[in-house]
Structure formats: structure tokens, C-alpha cells
Amino acid sequence: MTAAASAPLIALAGIERVFRLGDSEVHALRRVDIDIAAGEYVAIMGPSGSGKSTLLNLLGLLDRPDAGTYRLAGRDVTTLSADEQARVRSERIGFVFQSFHLVPRLSAAENIALPMTLAGIAPAERAARVAQALRDYGLENRADHRPDQLSGGQRQRVAIARATIMQPAVILADEPTGNLDRATGDEVVRLLETLNAQGVTLIVVTHDAALGGRARRQLRMEDGSLQHDSARA
Amino acid sequence: MRLPDLIRFARDAAGGAPLRTGLLVLAMSIGVAAVVILTALGDGARRYVMNEFSSLGSNLVIVLPGRSQTGGFNPGNAVTSTPRDLTIADAQALLRAPAVRRLAPLVVGTSEISFGGRLRQVMVAGTTAEYIEVRSLKLAQGRFLAHGDWGRGVAEAVIGARIRDELFGVEPALGRLVRIGDRRFRVVGVMAASGQGLGMNTDELVIVPAALAQAMFNTNTLFRILVEATGREAIEPAKRQIAEIVRLRHDGEEDVTVITQDAVLATFDRLLGTLTLGVAGIAAISLAVAGILVMNVMLVSVTQRTAEIGLLKALGASAGTIRTAFLAEAAMLSLAGALLGYGLGQAGAAIIRQLYPAFPAWPPDWAVIAGLATALLTGILFGVLPARRAARLDPVQALSRR
Numbered sequence: 101m102t103a104a105a106s107a108p109l110i111a112l113a114g115i116e117r118v119f120r121l122g123d124s125e126v127h128a129l130r131r132v133d134i135d136i137a138a139g140e141y142v143a144i145m146g147p148s149g150s151g152k153s154t155l156l157n158l159l160g161l162l163d164r165p166d167a168g169t170y171r172l173a174g175r176d177v178t179t180l181s182a183d184e185q186a187r188v189r190s191e192r193i194g195f196v197f198q199s200f201h202l203v204p205r206l207s208a209a210e211n212i213a214l215p216m217t218l219a220g221i222a223p224a225e226r227a228a229r230v231a232q233a234l235r236d237y238g239l240e241n242r243a244d245h246r247p248d249q250l251s252g253g254q255r256q257r258v259a260i261a262r263a264t265i266m267q268p269a270v271i272l273a274d275e276p277t278g279n280l281d282r283a284t285g286d287e288v289v290r291l292l293e294t295l296n297a298q299g300v301t302l303i304v305v306t307h308d309a310a311l312g313g314r315a316r317r318q319l320r321m322e323d324g325s326l327q328h329d330s331a332r333a
Numbered sequence: 334m335r336l337p338d339l340i341r342f343a344r345d346a347a348g349g350a351p352l353r354t355g356l357l358v359l360a361m362s363i364g365v366a367a368v369v370i371l372t373a374l375g376d377g378a379r380r381y382v383m384n385e386f387s388s389l390g391s392n393l394v395i396v397l398p399g400r401s402q403t404g405g406f407n408p409g410n411a412v413t414s415t416p417r418d419l420t421i422a423d424a425q426a427l428l429r430a431p432a433v434r435r436l437a438p439l440v441v442g443t444s445e446i447s448f449g450g451r452l453r454q455v456m457v458a459g460t461t462a463e464y465i466e467v468r469s470l471k472l473a474q475g476r477f478l479a480h481g482d483w484g485r486g487v488a489e490a491v492i493g494a495r496i497r498d499e500l501f502g503v504e505p506a507l508g509r510l511v512r513i514g515d516r517r518f519r520v521v522g523v524m525a526a527s528g529q530g531l532g533m534n535t536d537e538l539v540i541v542p543a544a545l546a547q548a549m550f551n552t553n554t555l556f557r558i559l560v561e562a563t564g565r566e567a568i569e570p571a572k573r574q575i576a577e578i579v580r581l582r583h584d585g586e587e588d589v590t591v592i593t594q595d596a597v598l599a600t601f602d603r604l605l606g607t608l609t610l611g612v613a614g615i616a617a618i619s620l621a622v623a624g625i626l627v628m629n630v631m632l633v634s635v636t637q638r639t640a641e642i643g644l645l646k647a648l649g650a651s652a653g654t655i656r657t658a659f660l661a662e663a664a665m666l667s668l669a670g671a672l673l674g675y676g677l678g679q680a681g682a683a684i685i686r687q688l689y690p691a692f693p694a695w696p697p698d699w700a701v702i703a704g705l706a707t708a709l710l711t712g713i714l715f716g717v718l719p720a721r722r723a724a725r726l727d728p729v730q731a732l733s734r735r
Contacts, residue, residue, distance in 0.1 A: 162647060162728040183651045190649020201644045201732065205349040215648045217338045266649070 107174050108135040109269060109301055110159065115168035117154050117324075128154040129165070130324040136303070138269065141296045143312035144305045146321035153274065155321065156305045160193050160272050161185045173269065190219050194263030196292070198275035200255045202247040202262075208254075209234065209243040212261045219266065233261040237291070253284035260291055270301045277311060289314065334654050343662040350634065354666060357623075357630045361670025361712065362677055364620035365704050369678020371616045372700035373685065375609030380693040382601050386594065390468045392434075393594040394571050396427070396558035396579070400588050417588050418554035419579075421483050421543055426582055427560060430574035432567040436560040437464035438483070438543050442550040444514040446492075446539055448500045455496060455539045457513060459546020467561045470535060475507045475522035478542055486542025490518035494526035495536040513539060514549050568593050613700050617707055623670070624711030631663050631719035635726075642723050643731025652724040659720035660713060667712020671705045678704075 117129040128151045136142055144152045157163040158170065161177060170178045177188055195201075202211045209230050210217075216226045234240050237257045247255055256276065263271055273292060277285030289311060296302040306312050320328035334342070347354045398419035424438040440459035445452055458464075462480040465472070477491055490513060497506045509520050524535045547553060562571040572591050579589045635642070645655055678696065685694040 157729045160647065162732070183653065186646065186649055186651040186654075189647065193649075195647045197732070201640065201647075203641055203644070205345050214645075217342070218334055218645065218648055218650045218654060220335050220338075223335075223337075262648070 109138040109140075109173055110134070110136040111169075111171040112158075113169050113171075115155075115158065115165045115170065117151075117158065117163070118166050127324045129158070132168070132324075132326050134319065134326065134329070136301065138301055139296070139299050141293070141302045141316045142304070142319060143315035143317070144303065144319045144321060145307060145309070145312040146327075147307065150321040151324040152305050152321045156272055156274055156303070159270070159303060160195060161189050190215060191266060192269045194266065194268040194271045196256070196259050196263050196271060196273040196276045198278040200247070200252075200259045200279070202255055202258060204247050207244045207246055208239055208250065208258045211247070211258055212265055214262060215266045229265060233265055237261045251284075252280050253287055256280060256284075256288045257291065260288070260295075264295060264300070268300070270303060271295060273302070273304045275306055275308075276304065277306075277308065285311075334650075334657070339658060339661050340665070342658055343665050346634075346638070346658070346662050347666055350637075353630050353633065357627060357666050358670040358673060360623040360626045361620075361667055361708055362674030364616070364623040365671045365674025365708050366677040366681060367619050367674075368613055368616040368704035368707075369675060369696045369701060370681040370685075371612045372609055372704075373678070373682035373694040373696040375605070375612040376697045376700070377685075377692050377694035379602065379605035379609060380695075381691070382605055383598060384693075386598050386601060388469070389594060390559070390561060391594075392562040392565055392568055393467070394560040394562055394568060394575065395592050395594070395597075396560060396575060397590040397592070398554055398556075398588070400590055417583055417586070419558065419589060420553055421547070421555065423579060423582055424555060424558045425483055426578055427558065427575055430571060430578060432562050432571035432574055434561045434563045435463045435467060436558055437461050437467045438555045439464070439557040439559060440543050440546040440550065440552070441556040442546065444539075444549065446496065446500065446511055446513050448509065448511045451500055453496075453499060455513070456537060457546055457549065458538055458540045459543040459549075460540060461543055464540070464559070467559045470527075471525035473523045473525040475520070477522050478540065479521075484544055486544040488516060488518045488545065489521045489542070491522040491524060491540040492520055493524050493534070493536040493538045496539060497523045513541065516545065516549060518545075568595065609697070609700070613703065616704075620704070620707050620711055623708070624715040627663055627667060627712050628715035628718055630666075631659060631716055632722065634662075635659065635719050635723045638723075639726060639731045642726050643728045643733075646726070646728035647732060656720045656724040659723045660716050663716025663720070664709065664713050667709050667716075670712070671708035674708065675701065675705060 112132055112134045115129055115132040116127070119126045119128055132155065144155060146152045154163065158165055165178060168178070169176055172188065172192065177185065180188065203214065206214065212233050213226050213230045216229065234243050237260065239254065239257060239261065242250060242254055247258070250258065271292065276288055276292065280288060292302055292304070293314070304311065304315060312318055318328070318330040319326060396419065421438055424436060427433055427436055437460050442457050443454060444457045446455045460478070461483055462478045465477045473494060475491070478489060479487060481487070490511065492500075492506065500506070500511065501509070506520050506523055510517050511520055518541060524538070527535050560571060560575060562568045572593060575591050576587060576589070580587050642655060682694045682696055685692065
């Protein structure tokens with residue numbers, strides 16, 4: 101990474117996010133300060149409405165804070181333009197969603213290639229990287245299948261392959277096992293943990309205590325505030 | 334995003350909703366087909382009229398009694414009035430003009446022709462032997478009116494092909510005596526069938542000597558004098574000389590209108606060209622309607638693909654990329670519709686040409702190009718709003734939609 105070894109990969113300082121619903125203001129996040137180092141495995145937990153999804157969206161640059169700064173690899177990304185943020189998402193962040201979010205009309209291989217297609221990477225390199233990803237995730241004979249022809253576990257593996265195809269620094273997983281049964285869920289979690297073991301920073305949002313407990317660091321959110329950080333406890 | 338990827342992405346997206354895509358392409362193709370077919374009809378009418386006027390004869394200068402105020406020709410001042418007659422003697426005097434090769438006076442009226450108990454209304458043209466050459470007409474049988482003194486005339490008639498068929502059937506017509514009005518004429522010739530014709534169709538015309546026609550209709554004036562100039566470049570001199578001769582003969586008053594075939598042609602060309610343009614404009618309205626449909630369909634598409642747009646943003650697509658993708662889709666659908674419509678329109682025009690071989694229903698190039706361009710332009714123009722809406726979607730909200 102470009103930043104000095106001592107600087108955290110992710111540094112949130114005084115992050116506030118306020119939603120206005122009619123006349124009332126809802127503080128989704130109140131003065132959140134979190135540092136996450138490169139290669140960490142973090143679980144963000146808490147009841148629904150606690151602000152954990154909002155935090156994940158902010159970390160993924162899908163949303164902007166109302167106050168505070170977010171430094172990613174030493175660079176202040178809160179002040180970037182929308183297009184620059186899109187560039188950062190493309191190069192540094194991989195998303196894994198609860199409901200997979202595969203494009204139904206595209207094959208597994210095309211879904212995996214989508215971030216590279218959007219980034220304008222040459223077709224030859226795309227093909228090589230997709231072939232490697234299909235091998236890595238055991239999807240070789242599912243390459244031409246569309247999402248509706250895949251099982252839940254296969255869909256999430258396609259989604260993870262897509263999230264990692266741009267070799268991001270951070271993977272943000274929002275309830276990655278929420279739509280899967282226990283066995284497939286475990287398989288998917290092991291896959292994510294393998295990625296983490298290879299050096300990718302893994303941030304998982306979940307309200308599943310078992311899943312959260314596997315992470316090396318737990319952040320507990322409540323009512324928009326960080327209630328508990330196992331790294332500081 | 335690379336261009337081939339963009340095109341493939343837009344194609345797949347369009348293919349993902351076949352009914353919507355099909356309807357849109359159909360609407361756009363109907364618009365373009367309407368432009369192609371209607372302009373083919375309009376321009377076909379123009380060419381048809383041009384052909385008909387060209388077949389009147391060559392290097393024609395037409396003299397009308399009476400003076401119209403305007404310099405050019407328009408159909409309104411073809412009907413003129415004057416207190417002074419344009420006489421056969423005037424016509425004969427015009428032969429002195431050096432730029433005139435030959436000419437034929439023309440008297441026109443309607444009368445009845447009867448033979449063997451059969452009777453019908455006919456158009457009677459009184460003229461001279463030169464008429465057939467000035468108008469470049471063809472005879473089927475017999476001979477045309479005899480050369481001779483224009484002021485007198487032998488009671489001979491040349492009849493049109495249709496009159497011959499109706500009056501004589503299979504019997505020979507030449508040499509028979511027919512009654513026209515209250516006079517008897519001997520049929521000396523039959524005109525060749527000319528098929529279609531504007532105004533005076535020689536198929537239903539009876540041609541008699543000018544002097545006898547004047548007597549029949551109790552008039553001294555001529556309807557027209559058809560003058561053939563010695564050449565194309567002699568048309569303008571002929572026009573001037575004719576005007577001068579008539580002015581001298583009419584006590585210094587210019588009381589005739591001299592028009593050239595070219596002027597008539599140019600006027601009709603303009604008139605019918607404008608008509609074609611108007612028809613094309615009307616057809617273009619259907620293209621605008623198709624454009625609104627493009628917008629509607631694309632807006633529905635944006636709504637249905639909200640989650641996908643959110644995903645694309647999460648995967649690093651910029652607003653510009655998403656805008657371009659949706660615009661490309663709208664443009665591709667419009668292009669497909671335009672090409673299909675072009676094919677349909679050309680097929681329609683070909684069918685019209687098959688059904689009416691005399692009618693040259695070819696769409697003009699400018700209309701085809703304008704139609705295709707308008708289709709593409711409206712498609713893209715009306716695609717801008719949905720594309721912008723897609724690009725502006727908030728990714729968080731878009732992703733939470735299922």
C-alpha cells in the first residue's frame with residue numbers, strides 16, 4: 101500500500117450521518133472513530149437500525165458522511181468527486197451482498213468480469229483473470245450458467261469472485277450468509293477467511309453472533325454509536 | 334467501458350426485455366416507414382406530373398389571351414380575361430417571328446358526338462395540321478388534319494382511341510361520317526392511345542379544324558396558341574418576339590400572357606416539392622411520438638433495473654458510464670427501428686410501384702436520410718432523460734431495492 105506501514109488502511113474520524121425523515125432527524129451515526137489496519141478481519145455487529153449498514157455504505161463510498169473524515173490508505177476520500185469515488189470503489193473495494201446482486205441476464209463468467217468490463221480492462225486480460233477466478237472458486241463448469249441456474253452457494257461464490265477480481269484492498273460483506281443454509285454459509289465464510297489470510301482486509305456486517313465471533317475484531321454498534329471495540333477492550 | 338463492451342452490454346440489456354424492446358423497435362420502424370412511403374408518394378406525384386408536362390412537347394411557348402399581373406406562372410392566372418380576342422390571324426402573324434419553328438392555335442369546347450344512334454359528350458379541340466408535330470403526338474390510323482388555309486376548314490375530324498372504341502367498336506372508323514354538335518364531319522384519323530394524361534387526354538378528344546371549332550362554339554378567340562421555338566436557347570427570344578408581335582397587332586397593348594413550359598414545370602416542381610416536404614413533416618410527427626415512447630420505455634427500464642444500476646455503481650461504474658450505457662441502449666433500439674422501418678418503407682414503395690407501374694413511387698434520398706437521422710436523433714434525445722435519471726440514482730437506495 102502507498103501509505104506508511106504505521107498508518108491504518110481505514111481511518112474514520114468523527115463520522116456523523118443524519119437522515120431527515122419529515123420533520124425528525126435520525127442520527128444513523130454519531131461521532132464514530134474507527135481505525136482499521138490492512139489485513140484485519142473485522143465484524144460489525146448490532147441490532148437492525150443500529151447504523152451498521154450505514155457504516156458499511158460509508159466505508160464502501162456509496163454514501164457520504166455529514167461530518168467527519170474518512171481516510172482510505174492515507175487519502176481523504178470524503179472530499180472526492182463522485183467520479184473519483186467510483187474510481188476508488190473500482191480499484192480498492194469489493195462488495196459482497198446478502199442477496200448476491202448478480203445480473204440475471206449475464207453468465208457467471210460475465211458477472212465475474214463485470215467490474216473489469218466497467219473499468220475498461222482489455223478482453224484478453226479479462227478472460228485470463230476470469231478463468232483463474234473460476235478455477236479458484238471451483239466454478240469451472242458453471243462459467244456459462246446464468247444466476248438462476250446456480251445454487252445459492254454457487255451464486256455467492258460468483259459474487260465473491262466478482263468482488264475480488266479487481267484485487268481490492270478491502271472486501272465489504274453485508275450479511276454474506278444471510279440467504280444461505282448453515283453448511284453453504286460456512287463454506288462461504290471459509291472462502292472469505294481464506295482471502296483474509298492472503299492479506300485482504302475483510303469487514304463483515306452481521307447480526308449473527310456465531311459469524312461475528314469468528315472475526316479477530318468485533319465492533320458492536322448501538323443507536324448510531326460504537327458501543328464496543330474488542331481491539332480496545 | 335470499452336465500446337464493444339458497451340454495445341454488448343446495451344444489446345444484452347435490450348434483449349433481456351424482448352416485449353418492451355420489440356414494441357419500441359416496432360414504433361420507431363412505423364415512423365420511419367411512414368416517412369419513406371409518404372415521401373415516395375409525394376415525390377412520385379411530382380415526378381409523374383413532371384413527366385406528363387414534359388410530354389406536352391419540347392421547347393414549348395404557350396400564348397394565353399389576357400394579361401396576368403404577375404411575372405411567373407401560377408395555376409390561378411391560367412384563367413385570364415380580356416376584352417380583345419386572340420384570333421387565328423394573330424396566330425398566323427406569330428409565324429413571322431424568327432425564333433418560332435411552328436405553331437398551332439387551339440380552340441377548346443365541349444360538344445356531343447354521335448354515330449349510328451350512339452351519342453356521348455366529348456371535348457372538342459379546334460386546331461391545325463401543325464398541332465400533331467407541336468405536341469409530338471402519334472396517330473394510330475389514317476392521317477391528321479390536312480394543311481391548308483387556317484381561316485377555313487374541311488369538315489374532317491381526328492378522334493381519340495377511346496372515342497373510336499366506344500363509337501365504332503370493331504367496325505372501321507376511317508371515312509365514316511359522325512355528327513359533332515350540329516355539323517357532320519368525316520373521320521380521317523385515329524390518335525394512338527396515350528394511356529394516362531393530364532388535363533386534355535387525347536384518348537377522349539375529337540380534333541377538328543380551328544375555324545370550324547370557332548364556328549361551332551360561336552367564338553372568335555383562341556383558347557391557346559402552342560408555339561414551338563426553334564431550339565432550347567430560342568425560347569426566351571421567341572417569348573419576346575411573340576409579345577412584341579401581339580402588342581403591335583393589338584394597338585400597342587400587351588393583352589396576352591406568354592408562358593414557357595419551363596416556367597410551368599418549375600412551378601409544379603416547386604409546388605409538389607413543397608407538398609412532399611409537408612407530407613414528410615406529417616410523417617415526422619410519428620417519429621416524435623416514437624421518441625416519446627423510447628423515453629417511456631427507457632424510464633420503465635431504469636425503474637426495473639434500479640438494483641442493477643446500484644450494483645454497477647458499487648462495482649465502480651461512474652455516473653458517466655451508466656449514462657452512456659443507457660444512451661447506447663436507446664440509440665441501438667432507435668437504430669434497429671430505423672433500419673427495420675427503412676426496409677418496410679422501401680418494401681411498401683416497391684409494392685406501390687408494382688400496383689401502379691405508371692407512378693414512380695421512389696422515396697427521395699433526402700427524405701430517407703432525414704427520416705433515419707430524425708429517428709436516431711429522437712431516440713437519443715428522448716433517451717437522455719432516462720439515462721440521466723439512471724446515472725443520478727443513489728446507490729444505497731438503489732441497492733436496497735429488490
